[in-house]
Amino acid sequence: MTHRFPIKEIARQAGLGTATVDRVLNARAHVSPQTALRVKAAIKELEAQEAQLSARGRRLFFDFVVEAPARFSREVKSAAEAILQDIGPAVCRPRFLLQDVMEEDEVVAALRRIQKRGSQGLCLKARDTAKIREAIAQTTAAGIPVVTLVTDIGQSDRLAYVGLDNSGAGRTAAYLIARVLTAGSGQVLATRSHRDFLGEKERADAFGETLATLRPDLQVISVQGGSGVDFATSKVLSDVVDGLDELRAVYSMGGGNRSILRTLEDRGLRTEVFVAHDLDKENRDLIDARRLDFILHHDLKLDLKHAFNAFLSYHRLISEQATTPISTVQVLTPENIPP
Structure with missing residues (x-):
C-alpha cells in the first residue's frame, strides 16, 4: 500500500497500533480485512487534510465586475467580504470593479485585463450582449471560470448563475x-x-x-x-x-x-x-x-457563498457541485424587515 506518511501518523489517524499498521502496509499475515480498510481510509483522510492545509496556504484571487448603482454594489462588496472567513479550504482574495454604468466595450476591456493578469474566477453582473458573451468565452478559454450574479447571460460559457429566481x-x-x-x-x-x-x-x-x-x-x-x-x-x-x-x-x-x-x-x-x-x-x-x-x-451572502463554492469546486479544492442553487424570493413588508 503506497503512502507518504510516517507509520506513527497513520496509526494515530486510524486508531491502531504502529505494529498493526506496519503489518498492513507490508502485506504481512494475520491482518483482518476490516483492519486493512481502516488503514486505507486513514491514509485517504491524511491526504485530504494535507490538501486542505496546502490550499490554505495558497491565495486565490477572484474578480468581481459589477454594473449597478453604488447602493447595490456596496451590498455585493460587503456580502463578499463578510463570508471570506467561512470559505474554505482556500485563502480567497476578492478584487472589485464596481461602476454605476458600464457600457459594453468597458465590460469587454475589463475582462481582457483580467485575462491578461490572471484570476481564479470572475463574478460578473453585466448586460446580456453578443460582445460580452464572446468576452466570457475568451475568459473561460483562458482557464478563468465565470459566474454570473443576479442577472444571467444567456447562451454563454459561464460556469454557473447565482442569484434570484x-x-x-x-x-x-x-x-x-x-x-x-x-x-x-x-x-x-x-x-x-x-x-x-x-x-x-x-x-x-x-x-x-x-x-x-x-x-x-x-x-x-x-x-x-x-x-x-x-x-x-x-x-x-x-x-x-x-x-x-x-x-x-x-x-x-x-x-x-x-x-x-x-x-x-x-x-x-x-x-x-x-x-x-x-x-x-x-x-x-x-x-x-x-x-x-x-x-x-434575496440573501446576497448566500448567493456569494454559492459563487465562491462554484470556483473552489472548479479548482477541485472542494467536492464537485452537481448544481448551484438559485435563491427564492423573500417578501418583506414594513413589519418584517431584518435588522
Missing part, C-alpha cells in the same frame, strides 16, 4: 399587486433599469404574463432605462409620466425608487401599492417610512 420574483410581484388592488381598471408602472439585463427581462416577462391572467383589467405601462441611477431614472420616467392618468401601482425591477417616487409625487400621482427589489440602504429607509409596500429580497 427572476421569473419567480416577477410572478410574485404580479400576485401581490393583483391581491392588494381592489377591483377596477387602472395602470401599473413596470420599470427596468436597462433593456439588456436578462434578469430584469425575465422579471418583466413573468410579471406581465401573470398579471394579465390574474387581473386582465389592469394595463401594464413598461419603462426601461436610467440604469437605476436617480437623475437618469427621473429623466426617463418624465417622458411617460403625463400619460399615467390611472396609475394604481408600481413594480420597480431595477431600482432608483426614491427618484421614481419623487417624479410621481411632483406630478401629483399616488400609488396604492409599490413593489421594489433588494434591501439596500435606500430601500430600507423607504420601507421604514412606509413609502414602499413590499421588497422582493
